[in-house]
Amino acid sequence: MTMVERKSTRQTPLPIPPDLSISRAQAFEYVRQAHQSETAEDYVEMIADLIAERGEARVVDLAANFGVSHATVNKIIVRLNKEGLVTNRPYRSLFLTVEGERLAAECKERHDVVYRFLLALGLDEHTASLDAEGVEHHVSPKTLQAFRKFLKKNAP
């Protein structure tokens, strides 16, 4: 026994509202861009942290801190080098370029604001720490400013 099937799936021409899809697409475009820069931002920030904490940044330390293999770290370092954020020589520790330092400082500040904002909202340190790591890359300057404003009023 065979089912009779309608040929058409779009029976009537649907009313097309003033194009919502464009503005929606813009948001997803932003998210995709954020993902592009995310790795670079995390790496320069981590390198800066390691240099501050332990005097130098090694491939093995990055691998441990990100929880990935050293092969992955190596591949990413090559890319960051091409992009002018990191300098590296074989078997030596890693350094940031001036541009890398600038980016790291900017990211650290943003990370810090997000983290303290989550704390001020009443979250425990662990949760604030975990969420800040993901959220920081998707917070626009305006939103960051709103976070700062909130922090001023709700002193921790």
Add this chain to the structure above:
Amino acid sequence: MTMVERKSTRQTPLPIPPDLSISRAQAFEYVRQAHQSETAEDYVEMIADLIAERGEARVVDLAANFGVSHATVNKIIVRLNKEGLVTNRPYRSLFLTVEGERLAAECKERHDVVYRFLLALGLDEHTASLDAEGVEHHVSPKTLQAFRKFLKKNAP
């Protein structure tokens, strides 16, 4: 003239503090996991929205709303089908499975809380909309709860 170069780059055994790298790695692990589910969540949410708004979800509508090519949409639909979130037949419109519907509802709720939270914080609709899209995937249940709590006190 040749530069004399130190053989060793790690001069002294650095003091190793109680392993910070493990907890840090945990945060990045969470972020990587979030990225894994991000696309699936965006797609089921969009499919549910389109069905609600226009009666059906077509590949071409998804492509327009995400701002990507229809080939990209197709590839992702195949994956979501394998994962049991979407049902599709050649040249027909898309449907969610029960599990897909459940996930869509959950995501929509979360998206909504994040969006209204940003509004309550004083941001304009456009910025709130853009940032919510990125932030929603990186907000833990605890943080979402804190957002809800804030919303209750600061009724929009």
Add this chain to the structure above:
DNA sequence: TATAAAATGTAGCCTAGGCAACAAAATTGA
């Protein structure tokens, strides 16, 4: 009803970021 247009499917290519396995260099310590 033909034919044009739109939607969908498919193939092949690209980059990013994962991995394991192996190779080579550097550091440590007996």
Add this chain to the structure above:
DNA sequence: TCAATTTTGTTGCCTAGGCTACATTTTATA
């Protein structure tokens, strides 16, 4: 010093999510 260990580099493979170009099916319309 030199042998063992650690660190770093390299290769090749995988998946996800982009794209263009081309093939096919469906839908609209002359």
